[in-house]
Amino acid sequence: KQLGEGTEKVMKTQCPYCSVQCSMDLLEEKIVTRKRFKAKPNKKDPTSQGLMCIKGANAHQHVFHGERITHPLLKIDGEFVRIPWELALEFIAHQFKTLQEQYGTDTVGVYGGGSLTNEESYLLGKFARVALKTKYIDYNGRFCMSAAATAMNAAFGIDRGLSNSLSEIPDSKCIILVGTNIAECQPTILPYFRKAKKNGAFIIVIDPRETATSKLADLHLQVKPGMDAYISNGMLKVIMDEGYLDKEFIQNRTNYFEEIKEQIDSIDLLETAKESGVSVEQIVEAARQYGKAASGFIFTARGVEQHAHGYENVRQFINLVLATGKIGKYASGYGAITGQGNGQGGREHGQKADQLPGYRSIENEKDRSYIAKVWGMEESELPRKGVSAYEMMEKIDAGEISSLFVMASNPVVSNPNSIFVERALQKLQFLVVADMFVSETARMADLILPSSTYLENEGTMTNLEGRVILREAKRKPPNEVKHDWQILCELANALGCDTGFTYKSAEDIFNELRVASKGGRADYSGITYNRLREEGIFWPCPKVSHPGTSRLFDDTFAHEDGKALFYPLKKPLLMEIVTDKYPLYLTTGRIMEHYLSGTQTRRSPDLMKRYSEPLLEIHPETAAKYGIEDNTLLQLQSERGSMIIRSKYSDKIRRDTIFAPFHWGDSQSINRVTDPTLDPFCKMPEFKVCAVNILPLLEK
Numbered sequence: 001k002q003l004g005e006g007t008e009k010v011m012k013t014q015c016p017y018c019s020v021q022c023s024m025d026l027l028e029e030k031i032v033t034r035k036r037f038k039a040k041p042n043k044k045d046p047t048s049q050g051l052m053c054i055k056g057a058n059a060h061q062h063v064f065h066g067e068r069i070t071h072p073l074l075k076i077d078g079e080f081v082r083i084p085w086e087l088a089l090e091f092i093a094h095q096f097k098t099l100q101e102q103y104g105t106d107t108v109g110v111y112g113g114g115s116l117t118n119e120e121s122y123l124l125g126k127f128a129r130v131a132l133k134t135k136y137i138d139y140n141g142r143f144c145m146s147a148a149a150t151a152m153n154a155a156f157g158i159d160r161g162l163s164n165s166l167s168e169i170p171d172s173k174c175i176i177l178v179g180t181n182i183a184e185c186q187p188t189i190l191p192y193f194r195k196a197k198k199n200g201a202f203i204i205v206i207d208p209r210e211t212a213t214s215k216l217a218d219l220h221l222q223v224k225p226g227m228d229a230y231i232s233n234g235m236l237k238v239i240m241d242e243g244y245l246d247k248e249f250i251q252n253r254t255n256y257f258e259e260i261k262e263q264i265d266s267i268d269l270l271e272t273a274k275e276s277g278v279s280v281e282q283i284v285e286a287a288r289q290y291g292k293a294a295s296g297f298i299f300t301a302r303g304v305e306q307h308a309h310g311y312e313n314v315r316q317f318i319n320l321v322l323a324t325g326k327i328g329k330y331a332s333g334y335g336a337i338t339g340q341g342n343g344q345g346g347r348e349h350g351q352k353a354d355q356l357p358g359y360r361s362i363e364n365e366k367d368r369s370y371i372a373k374v375w376g377m378e379e380s381e382l383p384r385k386g387v388s389a390y391e392m393m394e395k396i397d398a399g400e401i402s403s404l405f406v407m408a409s410n411p412v413v414s415n416p417n418s419i420f421v422e423r424a425l426q427k428l429q430f431l432v433v434a435d436m437f438v439s440e441t442a443r444m445a446d447l448i449l450p451s452s453t454y455l456e457n458e459g460t461m462t463n464l465e466g467r468v469i470l471r472e473a474k475r476k477p478p479n480e481v482k483h484d485w486q487i488l489c490e491l492a493n494a495l496g497c498d499t500g501f502t503y504k505s506a507e508d509i510f511n512e513l514r515v516a517s518k519g520g521r522a523d524y525s526g527i528t529y530n531r532l533r534e535e536g537i538f539w540p541c542p543k544v545s546h547p548g549t550s551r552l553f554d555d556t557f558a559h560e561d562g563k564a565l566f567y568p569l570k571k572p573l574l575m576e577i578v579t580d581k582y583p584l585y586l587t588t589g590r591i592m593e594h595y596l597s598g599t600q601t602r603r604s605p606d607l608m609k610r611y612s613e614p615l616l617e618i619h620p621e622t623a624a625k626y627g628i629e630d631n632t633l634l635q636l637q638s639e640r641g642s643m644i645i646r647s648k649y650s651d652k653i654r655r656d657t658i659f660a661p662f663h664w665g666d667s668q669s670i671n672r673v674t675d676p677t678l679d680p681f682c683k684m685p686e687f688k689v690c691a692v693n694i695l696p697l698l699e700k
């Protein structure tokens with residue numbers, strides 16, 4: 001039977017997973033008494049250009065999964081029991097209020113996620129600060145984009161994942177991909193890079209592993225994990241010595257170059273090569289190719305960002321961009337490839353501890369007054385800055401947070417040092433989780449609220465380019481499932497907020513968000529649902545008549561004087577060094593078949609058929625040293641704990657390094673061993689390097 005034959009319904013939707021947000025037609029067919037679904041990518045999508053990956057093709061499978069929660073569930077004597085919404089809301093409000101009366105308003109924490117729509121991200125921030133009056137709110141995006149976001153804000157005065165639209169990539173002459181495995185994580189944008197290569201671009205990949213992405217490279221720098229900044233700084237030295245600096249750009253559009261000139265001059269390339277594990281010749285070649293190219297991009301992602309020095313890593317690569325003047329021009333710029341579906345919008349509208357909507361700062365008096373006015377409260381009533389996601393776990397452990405409200409997140413799996421996190425969450429007096437499934441975190445909850453999926457929920461998402469897209473609802477939520485925004489409104493009402501949470505639709509919330517973001521760093525005020533029904537719009541978009549801004553920084557950066565900032569050169573420091581007890585470096589990451597903590601993708605039979613359990617990539621020579629056979633279970637240990645994983649031989653990884661994906665929970669969770677040391681600037685944990693040991697397990 002041909003695809004589409006016998007189609008009963010076509011749902012125009014978009015994939016809920018990664019930051020590309022590929023749009024598609026989901027065809028619903030009736031085969032006798034059963035329904036069958038097939039996804040067909042949208043050829044007119046300006047970003048994915050008619051492509052989708054295996055995740056998108058199977059995204060609907062979790063929507064119709066039998067394990068979906070369809071009613072509020074209260075835990076009684078260890079068992080979840082179905083209860084009506086009225087009772088659930090009343091009970092939550094009663095528990096929160098009682099605990100707040102006893103311990104103060106900050107005793108309740110809120111934990112969000114980067115897959116929430118812009119409307120829900122905005123509302124979650126408002127809910128925490130207005131309805132609960134707590135300062136403790138943060139989200140899982142802390143583990144995704146915080147290093148790059150903090151670096152971009154500091155260097156450019158604004159944080160939008162990509163400075164240019166993807167459509168400019170094919171015309172760029174040199175592209176550097178640092179710690180990003182696009183071919184697995186955002187596969188539908190790989191053709192932009194292929195086209196660039198076909199057009200003569202020189203492609204450099206910096207990654208400890210040979211990946212599907214590094215196959216595209218003209219030069220692959222197989223860096224030691226965590227040592228990327230040595231390479232950027234070595235390249236900067238070559239660029240300066242060999243006359244590739246864009247002096248005019250440095251003079252007119254940047255600050256602080258003179259302050260780091262001596263540092264650049266004193267870089268020792270032999271030391272750089274030794275520390276980075278990459279030869280001097282390769283570093284020189286990379287510098288020459290990027291330096292002499294008429295245009296160029298540098299893209300970073302979690303490989304270089306998920307470190308306790310992630311912020312400084314990104315600043316070092318931005319130094320390279322600024323030194324060569326490759327930004328604010330066609331086919332030249334910088335980008336941090338966002339991971340989560342709404343990783344971009346999710347970090348702009350106030351679910352971060354330090355932020356208010358429109359990328360306003362919670363510590364800036366002008367920003368506070370503006371938002372307080374939008375929310376109809378006194379500035380003094382607005383809580384101050386809280387703490388980051390992992391620090392919230394520490395506050396819970398210390399008893400400073402006694403109750404947690406989790407929405408669209410699975411912190412037990414996605415936090416580093418997850419054994420500690422699980423123990424901390426067990427100390428909570430009251431845990432509420434809103435989710436589609438009983439995730440590893442929801443399992444620990446006192447009360448679970450059923451939330452809707454991407455096919456049911458209307459709202460806007462901002463993709464990795466900064467393009468705001470409207471996703472319309474295509475089916476009614478089953479049974480008693482509610483949208484996250486409805487849950488927040490009803491809960492706020494139950495907590496006594498009569499005004500401020502009376503929205504009738506996602507569009508209502510978006511219209512308030514437009515006002516809240518007006519004049520902020522992420523200005524959405526000119527974007528309307530009507531406009532979005534026609535096409536996606538890049539922010540900033542300050543007026544309804546404004547076309548949106550696909551390329552940033554053409555004339556000015558967002559700092560007051562319009563200039564971008566260089567940053568002092570730093571030598572990256574590993575938090576853990578291998579020892580006799582823990583002789584290998586572990587690095588973690590993503591695979592194409594799964595998304596985040598796997599709550600949705602592990603419930604897709606087709607994705608599970610392709611990749612059903614975490615596999616540890618290990619070089620055969622390393623494996624032989626430890627008596628590990630291919631395709632056998634082994635125990636992986638670090639200072640923090642251990643987990644069980646199956647070996648997969650690969651000669652594409654360094655011999656001192658092993659790799660594991662993080663999409664599984666319980667004993668298969670790689671975060672049981674990862675290092676929670678936080679970056680002092682952005683509070684990103686050191687996910688990417690920790691010292692581990694491996695032991696064979698007897699059973700196959």
Ligand code: SF4
Nearest residue numbers: 015018021022053056
């Ligand atoms: Fe597109 Fe990303 Fe979904 Fe794959 S996971 S279909 S690349 S949005």
